[in-house]
Amino acid sequence: MKLKTLTIENFRNFKNTEIKLSNKNIVFGMNDVGKTNLLWSLRFLLDRKIRVMGFSESDFHQKKTTETIKITLEVELKDGDRDSQNIISKVKGSRNSNELNIFYFEVVGKFEASEGIGIPILFWGNNLEKLDEIPQNGNFSTLDKLFNILYIDPTIDLDRVFSGNRRKIFNEKKMSENDVEIYDEISQLTSSMNEKISSMGIIKSFQKELTSEYKQLKDEDVSIELQSEMAIKGFFSDIHPYLKKQGDAILYPTSGDGRKKILAYSLLNYLNKEYDSERITIYLIEEPENSLHRSMQIALSKQLFEYGVYNYFILSTHSAELLYEMDDASLIRVYSKGNTMCSSKLYKVPGNFKFIKKELNAALATALFSNRVLLIEGPSEKVLFEKILTIVKPTYELEGGYLLLVDGIKFKPYYKILKELNIIPIVKTDNDFKSKRGQPNSFDLIGLNRCLELISQDKLDAIEINYSLEERERKVIENKKDIYDREEKKVSKLEKDNIYISRVDLEHDLYTVIPDKMNEVFGSGNPISNMQNKKLINMLKLIDKLSDEECYRIIEASDFKCLKSLVQNI
Structure with missing residues (x-):
């Protein structure tokens, strides 16, 4: 079975939203935009414990109880898949159209003024326009035999989970013959102890x-006898989990909140496998990063995305570390533009990036929590732009801006994903040329072409440059300027998509804005070339000398429109 889409209508802060799903889903966004409500929409559909409460007035979008709540889950059924076969065996005649591989589950809520709640009615079928009502027996429906929703809230408590499931875990019917003998022995010891x-x-x-x-007070032939009646009522009522290190006889209490949370997760996994393996379990995991050290978050990421401990899950999070190992997962961004909106994208690590998946994801994961992201090539740009933004717009990150260093991974993987999630990507790159192997006079326009590729435009052909060894650098720079001017229309089109290419490179851009400072720091002979020698070290020297006025001058310059674009609406 594959989760396909979730459609939410008139539920809480969702007016009408369709979300693309996969079996692994990551929900992210700012605080109070509706991530929890998204999880609760599935709980109302598939979790009987929630559904029996009915829809309250506040569950209706803007409390408009004249509207109908409708929550629809689309799944894809596959031949030979156990979960798919389980669904097929339960729904029977409700699969009655040609699209037998698609199936829908739906809950509808209409507010009943006399009851003061919206009564949830369940439907299913593979014809969305004509779904069948699901048979119910009191509060139970056939749907409840199919699905188990396991909601794990941020404050999951080990003691509460353990104590609430003791009877199930230590069911006396599961005791072995040896356990029964021990049980009888304890009873005899209890009697002996009472006598003592x-x-x-x-x-x-x-x-x-x-x-x-x-x-x-009363003269009669009796005596008062005191008898101990100690009894062990429930042998397992005072059992508590401890940790025992290898080679150490001491038991250590599970006192840390992070360790308790991991153990609580382990306990829930055991309970589900042991007692609910017949149903399809969908895990709804809300902000598990609370109380987890960074290393534990990364370890949990590996469990979720690489080892596949859960077949189906929806994870809501603010943690970039939890996304380090993500692959083949739906990214679901919840955000507000007047109304609550969702953008979703099935994310797969590109094949040629599999070996650096963690590096790719680590940079992307932080950017996902932003509204506008400036993609830059190297550390020199990063330290320069951070310096300028610290002076001009020190709150840019708090307000949703972010600098993403692509650092050799290329722009395209990031640009495409951010664009599809309605996070505004901004690009700043050099007008790079690269001579062809074996053809030293033929140059590919890799700077412009990498930009054109981002907006699906045809690449430009290579150019020929005739030069002597002494004049190579000068000739290449002249041709970069000529190409930039000649392709003015393409450059303008790129800028409309927030893609900015230097006329030559970053150092030349700086020299057009702050030539005096460049001459002061690197000498007036050839400051650009001097700066490019040990580029990062020299950039650090420059920014140490930059005044506030020069930072403002840079961000206002046409060669640095990328910075203006980053901060203009935040």
Whole structure:
């Protein structure tokens, strides 16, 4: 079975939203945009414990109870798949159209003023226009035999999970013959212990005194006897989990919140496998990063995305570390533009990036939590732009801006994903040329072409440059300027898509804006060339000397429109 789409209509802050799903899903966005409500929409559909409460007035979008709540889950059924076969066996005649591989589950809520709630009615079928109502017996429906929703909230408590499931875990019916013998032995020991307690001198002495007092009030031939009636009511009621290190006899309490959370997850996994393996379990995991150290978050990411501990899950998070190992997962961005909106994208690590998946994801993951992202090539650009933004717009990150260093991974993987998630990508790159192997006079226009590729435009042909060894650098720079001017229309088109290419490179851009400072720091002979020698070290020297006024001058310059684009609406 494959999760396909979730459609939410008139539920809480969702007016009408369709979300593309996969079996692994990541929900992210700013606080209070509706991530939890998205999870709860599935709970109302598939979790009987939630559904029986009905839809309250506040569950209706903007409390408009005249509108109908409708939550629809589309799944794809596959031949030979156990979960698909489980669904097929339960739904029977509700699969009655040609699209037998597609199936829908739906809950509809219409507000009943007399009841004060919206009564959830369940439907299913593979014809969305004509779904069948699902049979119900009281609060139970056939749907509840199919799905198990396991909601894991951010404050999951180990003690609560453990104590709430003791009877299930330590069911006496599961005891072996040896366990029964131990049980009987404990009962005998309890009787013996009671006899020992009753025979203690302090008790015998008190019995004698109490008998004497009693006979003074009522003269009869009796004595008062005290008897211990200690009983072990539930042998397992005081069992608690501890950690035991290899080679160490000491038991250590599971005191840390992070460790408790991991153990609670382990316990839930065990309970599901042991007692609910027949149903299709969908895990709804809300912000598991709370109380987890960074290393534990990365380890959990590996469990979720690489080892596949859960067949179906929807994870909501603010943690970039939890996304380090993501692959073949739906990215679901929840954001607000007047109305709550969702953009979703099936993310697969490109084949040629598999070996650096963690590096690719680590950079992308942080960018996903932003609204506008400036993609830059190298560390020199990063330190320069950070310096300028710190002076001109120190709150740019708090307001949704981000600098993403592509650092050899290329722009395209990031640009495409951000664009599809309605996160605005901005690109700044050099007008690079690259001579062809074996053809030193033939140059590919790799700078312009990498930009044109981002907007699906045809690449430009290579150019020929005739030069002597002494004039190579000058000739290449002249041709870069000529190409930039000649392709003015293409450059303008790129800028409309927030893609900015230097006329030559970053250092030349800087020299057009702050020539005096460049001459001061790197000498007036050839400051650009001097700066490009040990580029990052020299960039650090430059930014150390930059004044606030020069930072403002740079961001206002036409060669640095990329920075203006990053901060213009934040």
